[in-house]
Amino acid sequence: MYIGRAPSTSANLGSGFDVVAVAHDAYFAEAYVSVGSGCGVHVKFKGFDPGPDNTVVRAFDKLFAYLGVCRGVEVEVVNKIPIARGLGSSGASAVAALSAFVREAGLEVDPRVVVEAAGHGEAAAAGSPHFDNAAGAALGGAVVITSLSPLDLVRFSPRLTFVVGVPEVPPMPNKTKAMREVLPKSVEFLTYVRQISRVAALVAGLAKSDPGLVARGMQDEVVEAARAPLVPGYGRARKYALEAGALAVALSGAGPSVIALVDDKNADAVKDAVLRAYAEEGLKAEAKVASIAEGALGQA
Template sequence: MVRVRARSYCSSANLGSGFDVVAVALDAYYDEVEVEVVRGGSGSVVLESVGGVFAELVDRDINTSVAAAKELLKFVGVDNVDVSIRLWKGIPPSAGLGGSGASAVATIKAVMTALDLELSHNEIIEIAGRAEAVVAGEPHYDNVSASLLGGLVFVLSSNPVNVIRFNVYANFVVATPMVRMPPNKTAIMRSVLPKQVELKEVVRNYGRLVALVAGLLSGNFKIAGYGMEDYIVEPARAAYIPCYESVKKSALDSGAYGLAISGAGPSLLALCEDEDIARRVLKAIEDSYRRHGVEALVKIAHTGPATEVLTLD
């Protein structure tokens, strides 16, 4: 029997104009997964326990940790090991912070380590994306890429999976209204998106995406904040995000360069020049939620690290 523990950090996808292709790891929250792998078994994969700050919000029946372990074993053609999983949930579930992706990636890294497997980053991302389908309805590669690699990631292609990473340091404020979301939230939030978009609107969004990428890579966060304004996805989703307009105005008025829905929400992500401004933005966002009677977790965050293996017994 081999026991391995791994940690993966939360992430924010899209950053406004980068729908499905841009994501950033964040150090605000993390999940940890401990696996026990026994060779010569029947191929069973079980979720033994769930602990952590947000354990009570985890769906034990539909869980990406179990799906990730099964997808990995299927991918490498191993069917004679038993895997027992203990999940420590530190990322708010269904919050738009890549919690399901982080759990999947941590599980894959832990099982890989236990079995002494070597896979490319793109292969791991593909497996984790398939595991995400159990909660999202279809594979997604942006959040799992950020949680696996850390830093800023761009999904260049989903078939085949091709992701690149950049080492970018930035200051953010992450705001998560504590509201109960439906289990199929991601699918619902995709269903409200427009099926057709006028070419002029696509071109308009391209300009914002160019600004987002150029600003983040050059360290010009004012330009990056300009690039966080989206004309296609966010307008369709804004009505479903608690206090979206109020919080956005408060954040921008207090010095944030940009604010966007994090993934499918309901969390919001604000980009700031430095820590001092981030503290000012945090207070403004807290006040905004408070005025509307909405309980929210609001934290300063920075670009997060890659998934790491913590222990090996």
């Protein structure tokens, strides 16, 4: 039996919608995998159970199709990443399971194949494939999707510190799908130009491990502007975090979690400010200081 362990991830980071994600050590998902005879995947979830049509099963189906193989696989997922909080829990569970499987089965698999399979598995939760969270969970560091067809990406290893705030809010049915449906179908050209400059700053900042550039890229007037009004407590949490010294604040994925880029010296103050903001909103919450994490495929 092999154990796969994948970190939580925060996608988008403001302007990098669907193409940028960071892996961090706030939380982890684990998968215990054994390979036997026959063909088919049986998955058990400890804690939250998404049902028989889930990201892990779909990811295995896609991986088997890519590789032209089918094995009998038993999987137990222990996902300690808060569910439906914008922290990549579904992608991490699939990546943890696939990474353990390829090691247990003794297969040599291009990491991009694992990312693509897990990203297609995300359709079970989001309604359509997306690859940013899966790439971060698999490869760790910061990832940038550079092509969707064929899938390609680059990975960076920035030295950055974040505060991740996770409020307890009533679950939104089909949250990821719903949060995609509120996005604008078009933007004005000047808005597009401003957004491109922010994405460029974000990617350059991640490549150079430059917090100032990353902070500039975490500003967003397109996706976050559409989503923020639907996220309980976000406005106050963002305001208080910036007042406490955060360099930038954004929704983590589709929310409701927030991710604040911080200097180490301000990390605890920002964490306390985020918790105070949620408390004033009448929300229970957890906040953690987090660093960039290694991905599931980087672990021996």
